Amino acid sequence: MANLYGDTNKYEDGEGAPILEAYHSATKALMRQKFEESRQPWSSFVFGSSYKAVTTKEIAEIDRQVLESGYRFASSAMISALERPEAYMPIPGSEGNPDEFTFEHSDAVVKPPEGKREQRGQGDNVVEYKGNAIGIAKYFRSIQDVADALADGVPPDTIAIIDDSGGTLTAPILEQFKGVICAGGTVRSHLGILTREYGIPCLMNSKVNGIFNGDRVEIEVSAPAKTTEAYQSGREMSARVWKLIA
Amino acid sequence: MPSTKLDYTQILTTNNIMRTAGEETYFLGVTRTVQESKFFPVSAYVMLGYLNAFYRYPALLRKVEKNMPPEEVANRIRNATSKVQSMGINWCMINFYLLGREMLINMGVIGPHDACEDLHYVLNFWRRYQLAWRREDGHVTCKEAGHRSQYLPERRVQVYHADLYACEEGDLLHAAADKFLAALSQYAVLVACESRVCMTNHGPYNLGENRELLVRDFFDLAEGDMPWLDGIATDVPHARLTVTTAVKDTSFYIVDDWGSFESKPDYKTENLCGVGLYTSDELSETQIPVGMGSKEELTDTLERYTQIFKDTTAKLWKRFASYHREQLMDAGALTYFNIIKDFAHVAGCYEADDWNKIDERADRFRPLLNDEYGNQVLGALFVPLSCPSHQVTPYTMMQHSNLPKRTYSPLSAALLKEEDVAPTVGDELHPGVTYLPEKVDRYRTTQGVMGLDELNRRTREFLPVLCSDRLKNLDDTWVKYHYDSKLADELYIAEQQYSRKLKGKGAGLSRDDVEALADKLK
Secondary structure: OOOOHHHOOOOOOOOOOHHHHHHHHHHHHHHHHHHHHHOOOHHHHHHHHHHHHOOHHHHHHHHHHHHHOOOOEOOOOHHHHHHOOOOEOOOOOOOOOHHHOOOEOOOOOEOOOEOOEEEEEEEEEOOOOOOOEEEEEEEOOOHHHHHHHHHHOOOOOEEEEEOOOOOOOOOOOHHHOOEEEEOOOOOOOHHHHHHHHHOOOEEEEEEEEOOOOOOEEEEOOOOOOOOHHHHHHOOOOOEEEEEEOO | OOOOOOOHHHHHHHHHHHHHHHHHHHHHHHHOOOOOOOOOOHHHHHHHHHHHHHHHHHHHHHHHHHHOOHHHHHHHHOOOOOHHHOHHHHHHHHHHHHHHHHHHHHOOOOOOOOOHHHHHHHHHHHHHHHHHHHHHHOOOOOOOOOOOEOOOOHHHHHHHHHHOEEOOOOOHHHHHHHHHHHHHHHHHHHHOOOOOOOEEEEEEEEEEOOEEEEEEEEOOOOOOOOHHHOOOOOOOOOOOEEEEEEEEOOEEEEEOOOOOEEEEOOOOHHHEEEEEEEEOOOOOOOOEEOOOOOHHHHHHHHHHHHHHHHHHHHHHHHHHHHOOHHHHHHHHHHHHHHHHOHHHHHHOOOOHHHHOOEEHHHHOOHHHOOHHHHHHHHHHHHOOOOOHHHEOOOOOOOOOOOOOEOOOOOOOHHHHHOOOOOOOOOOOOOOEEOOOOOOOOOEEEOOEEEOHHHHHHHHHHOOOHHHOOOOOOOOHHHHHHHOOOHHHHHHHHHHOOOOOOOOOOOOOOOHHHHHHHOOOOO
16 A cells, blocks of 8 residues: 555554544544556655546545544534534433423532522623622523524523623623633633623633522623633632622 | 756745744744634635645636736735735745645645746745745844834835824724724624735834734735625725734734734733724725824724624624535635735736636545645644654754744755656646635725726736836835935835825924824824
């Protein structure tokens, strides 16, 4: 079998993650095979006959073989799993009654009730405000959640709980939130930047447990904003999330 | 017979750019968060955009250079706002190309010496443009400048300084500016499919008295190059906007090659004390004030535009929500890939299919670009540097990490004698693919809405006064020693032509003179 330039590598240390191992090993094997079949020098093959030899069909076959092995991809965008449910792992909580869903982050700090509130997690504060934000929790996890709010309006005093640190999913309704608890990203993520621009209290990288739609919650946005230095040094600098007890 | 015409010096300079770009990529990847989205398959589309850059940038840049060399492009766009003055060039241009190349190396599709002449050409085009654009500043990146992004000539900063309208927390202009910046930033992130490539920040410029000027540029806002804005951004009155912001008691100590900033203390809108609004493009003489006739007019303009951007955000969101995954992939990949498209606009040779299609050579790999592979390969190429091409001798201690790794595969000096290398992917584009609707032939400019043929023709015919042979080489260094000359006055007066405070004042003003003429910022 023909060799590729990178097949001899004094410092090679594997391909990395399993999906990279699977795909890159397969693309290299395909290139070796097609190069050998071409009977051409590499310089004629690589930007010449390889275009007809290594086609979309050949590449799709690599994907098919990975799925045939039983492997299922982790999704990022909701649409990816919705369009190819056979190729992706299910998204936790995407089915069932949304009012019975709660994040259950194992690293959420949960403490017994103190007075009329109990800590149910923590997050990185984006901007320090004079007081905390109090409102009604509501999850926004899908395009449909946002489309419904766009049609019906966002209820007053909504503290949105979001697992997407991007700035596009909630773009048309973001301004209407009283506060945001985001389960991903950092204060420099798009959602963090945009809530700062809008002046909406926000905790990023939040870990929470046992908060359901309709719960009254308080977020400690009077805490100092998490700094770049704290991220770089790994220094703990969390703001708390409480569930308020009626 | 060696395969390449590159000489030893060209190999060395290519390696220098790759090495410094790779180290800054690592730094940005560590200190700036990686973005994610439940809406867009971001990492997957990013990789498709990188692949498209690898296969298409060489031919497209050669096409630009046939019409206008990079040094002249820099001169022509010096007095306007363009994506080729943003993170799009500071970081994206070369790193998109290099990351696409590194991905293909690790897939075994190319060797590190394949396309070596393209590699040198793309990086050298970039270097020539950056040197010319930043000119006497002398840095080719914000990184080189110690994470500052100060490239405006004095004449332009003076106009921005003088024409700022004062505002303070609690007044109508301050509130309008706050809301406008939020709505515009939100819209820009959506137009750019969950990326920051439609906005950038540069500066800071020292206004004195503990105030700094941070200039915020926004691009591709109206119907124009992005097909998904056709029939959606119909009410957006300007394709590009520049918002000048004076901020008190805040030191912007980092403005990086991604156009993002860090300040001490943290930026707070309550410290915004002055604001201005401008538009410009290849057809404008220089920056044109927008709604700047009075403080009340600016307040009203910002409020009206805020509503327009909110309404357009809702319309665009609904359009994107109706797209299937491959359409979202194309929109995102093209947003990334075509970040350098304004080179072609400035050169008057823009063609929609050049910039709005995925080359079939890149599109072959689309079946691999599921979300998980996208996340893993993008991550591996940025920070862990965990692919085979990244590993080097264990004696090495990489900048920032001390690990035996490097971001980009250099060219070996042994390339000079290698015989079985393909030096270029070729000068011809291969056919392109898109799942998006065909681009409508409608482009909003400062001179009205027009078709592409007219836009290219008018761009080729138009020569701003500030770009004339007489004035184009008169930089701040020359002005320093000739500010009292008629020619210097001519230069400054051309820049001041739309200024409410400096019109006709000429070249002799100091910063204190400008401060005395300007509204008092509180």
